[in-house]
Amino acid sequence: MIHRKITQQIMADLSYFPAVGIIGPRQVGKTTLARWLQHQLTKPCLYLDLEDESDRSKLQSAGFYLEAHVDKCVIIDEIQLMPQLFGQLRSLIDRQREPARFILLGSASPSILKNFSETLAGRIAYSELTPFSAEEVVEQTPLQSHWLRGGFPNALFAPTDLLMRRWTDNFIETFLQRDLQSLGYEIPQTLMRNLLTMLTQVNGNILNVAELSRSIGISQPTIGKYLDILEGSFLITRLQPYFANIGKRLVKSPKLYVRDSGILHRLAKINSYEDLLGNLSAGGSWEGYVIEQIRRTVGSDYQFFYYRTQVGAEIDVVLITPSGKKIGIEIKLTNAPTLSRGFYESRRDLSLSQSYVVVPESEFYQKEETVWVTGLMCFLKEVLPKFNE
Template sequence: MVVRAIMARLLEDLAYFPVVGLVGPRQVGKTTLAKGLAGQFTKPIVYFDLELESDRRRLTDAETFLRQYTGYCVVIDEVQRMPQLFPLLRALVDQQREPARFLLLGSASPELVRDSSESLAGRISYIELMPFSWPEVLSQSTIQEHWLKGGFPNAFLAPRLPLTFRWLTNFIQTYIERDLRLLGYELSGRLLTDLLKMVAHVNGNVLNISDLSRSLGVSQPTVNRYLDLLTGSFVIQRLAPYSVNVSKRLVKAPKLYIRDSGVLHQLAQTITYDALLGHPVAGASWEGYVIEQIRRVVGNDWSFYYYRTHAGAEIDLLLIAPNGKKVAIEIKLSNAPTVSKGFYSSLDDLQADYQFVIIPTGESYPKDNNLWVCNLTDFLINRLPEIYTE
């Protein structure tokens, strides 16, 4: 059993908010986490799964049915299947506002679920549950294994590597053929498959909509719509460019990353560690993996950017902490990294409070001035909490 890092946050929010939304991709353990609340929670829990026809029938007259559970924490799984419930939940909460009336589990972001944000505004706290992060599994794995397999529980815990990537293949196909259509989107499965493969090929690069549009033979608005769906269903992430109070000519398009490294490696057909290290995707894959692990540790309270000027100055990741501190990060797939002039030039532009080069393993050490070379584990477990509390 892997202990999920967000359990404490989930319990804290349930103790205050009348509705909590636990969102994330399918098969990351949302249901397991919700059912694990029994024994840790003061209210009795009743659970409904909207994937089951029997539970959907119970909610045909949802108002009458839910009123009998006013003293419970009502867990509604796959809530995006019935977005019409949200106005009713708002009304029930307003009639009897108390903590933990509803726990909603969903496989799509609030932006993809029609009317959810508007209907429950001021009443709901959203928490994102993603696949296993590296700190959650470091006691039972190596960082190389976690990077290769990704964090989806069924993929990561598979007893043999072929089973890992067989599961990932099925997951990708199921996502394309079923999940987005269940949200009411009419999609071309072939187009979405081709787009995913192309995103894997350009993972970590600056987004060029016109190139994707031309290669796929569809309009730029169509590409943008599909990218929005991939983002809203937690498959890809856009990393925004940083341009605040900087007077230089900057690259202003976002960079694209597939969020789970195992999904990326399956799409790129790099299904062994040796194959990964010899594949052109390796450097960008490691970069995206590091960014995603940081995101899973700090959540949505921090801001994430990259910085690049047309003159060549670049920072792979610029973090801005809730306390306003800037953290400039160069990401290297080497334990003996060299740092470019462009990185030092960017530091002069941004005046970052902290500067790191993140490497896979090895000892952390100061390089020069305020720059530290730091392995990923040390950075996630020791350095980030220090930055947040200073």
Template sequence: MMVNRILLEKIQKSMDFFPVVGIVGPRQCGKTTLVRQLMAESHQKFTYLDCEHPRDLAKLTDPVLFLESNQDKCVVLDEIQAKPGLFPVLRSLIDVQKKPGRYVILGSASPDLIRDSSESLAGRISYHELSPFNILEVHRRSELTNHWFRGGFPDAFLQEDDDLRSEWFYNFVKTYVERDLPMLGLGLSPSVISRFWRMLATIHGNLLNKSNLSKSLEISYPTISRYLDFLEEAFLITQLYPFSANLKKRLVKSPKIYLRDSGVLHHQLNIHNYDELFGHSILGVSWEGYIIEQIRQKLPTG
């Protein structure tokens, strides 16, 4: 089932001006599907490479040779965080021939978390964050309560069977814990990452107390702060600071912590169906976090 993504038009517009367009967002949020839709609607020729696939990685053994031989096409580089060494290569090729729409890169982490990306491509790239489905994209296909309970990840949202959806979330979390987060540089064992993520789910919508987290996980306070920022850059949580006209006061006050996707939150708390959600103490702050995320997705970036 195809869901039209609001971001598509903005990406098409950016490709008419910038040599590189970056689409970033959590794994499984629909980046690859979106770029395939972009390829299908464009008159431009494309070459697609998955930087995590051995066959495609083999083509990039000599990246300069491969990219130069495809100068007449827009080259799509998916999961580019797996091959950060490509960023200086892209920069050198763009500086030789700076024309719009040469490359589209997809990444499962923010530009700040992908080593070398911001520095290498500054002034040459337009980044767009793709979130899981928001309510404006699916309101005609589903009741709002379904979207709230299931979350916006396409495979989970479109799955009608509760057991199969729970299995999808289990594998999603397992992949992040065992592979993706360690690969991006989160220096914790999978078991500690799993505990950390579940603990954040239990304090969803509450004021963040880093000292309590530090004691529970036996990790230093500065390390907790660093790991929270890391999870935020991986699009998994958000830290919402209280508003104050005084910027200094705003920065020193404790934020509230939210898991960004309501479906992931419910899975981490072992809530397997809508009836269980309505009987759970998380109900109010789950709804609060859901509304905050929908608003956040409509706010301008920067």
């Protein structure tokens, strides 16, 4: 098994919290990780898969069944299929509060199970298992392949490009045909597919909900609801703007990214690395890919924003460390980057302590005072860890 970066945090959580949630999209390796965790715990474990009819039937009277296994760590897979269990788990935990009573695996964010998942507040610690990050698989696959195929294991390690494309198509179809329905959303498949396809065209750009609404023919509130569902299903993310009291008019809408680059490229019908480099969307794809890799490296203690004024001064990422330090990150799909006047203006506006230009491959070097150029892997492995020092 390829080592996942979050395992250390999950083991620490299991030593303290009664329940630990491992969330992330389907087919990302949550079950594999849970099976591995079974062998790391000192107490016996019981695994239940809610996609299995026999396991679901055992939990129809969950209180009686689970009380018979109070000595075990109970692993419940695809918890979003029976969200009513959260209330019963709370009762069981409150009667016998001890670490590692439950491990809950879910393919939906707590944000779209809010009415149920909040019942475990104070009793559960969540960790997101993402598709493989570049840092996790750098020894197994080139960066170019990871960017093209994305981080889902079955896509990344498919023996041929054809099988990679077939797996990705099946993943998208399963999401549209089954996953949305299992979460209780009755959304026409054609409508959601059209929205997903349109999002590939705005990937890396300022989100214009009104324009999406006109293009698809549904209301702006409905577009907002669908975007929330896609974000809660780990398919997209919205990068919020950084607001600073600097006396300038700032862009206030988020930027949108499809989180997995392989999903993005398949929806956009990009089938090879040569296709990707020749596509007009390559710059936005690379930008979103870099942001996602940084997120997977630093975890949830860092804050991510972008900065842009109404007159066009912009910096791709304003990264705020847990200590409050502001780092500027400009992302370029070239190993010989040039920087715009808007970049320097943004640095002055924000009083950034350090700025980095992240490119595909480059030695780490200082471009000018407080501005450094670095390849992505160098930035992930050598630069980011220094921010915690």
